[in-house]
Amino acid sequence: MPTLDKLRIDKWLWAARFFKTRALAADAVQGGKVHIDGQRCKPSKNIVIGMQVSITKGDLRWSVTVLGINKHRRPASEAQLLYEESEQSLQTRLDHIALKKLQPTLHSPKPDKKGRRQIHSFTGKH
Secondary structure: OOOOEEEHHHHHHHHHOOOOOOOHHHHHHHHOOOOEEEOOOOOOOEEEOOOOEEEEEEOOOOOOOOOOOOOOOOHHHHHHHEEOHHHHHHHHHHHHHHHHHOOOOOOOOOOOOHHHHHHHHHHOOO
């Protein structure tokens, strides 16, 4: 892994595989979903090793420390070496995922033919 001393935050987020494209990473930074050391930043902000980065993506939130900088997108196993997630952040995220799995969905899928027949027989409609 080549060592760099600084890199744009949008490139780092893409290389660390938090976002699928640099454009999505830049949009997230521009939209205030990424904070460096507790401060909002621009996509062109340079990061260095040791900075604290908070990333919000949908309902999930990561709080990571930058351990490495790589300007190329590498496999996920290598990308995980670029940062270290705090224990509290990891536990909160895993708890949120588990809670979300337990909650029933608000929008059920469209009923199939058998389901429609059961609904019609229950409501008395033909």
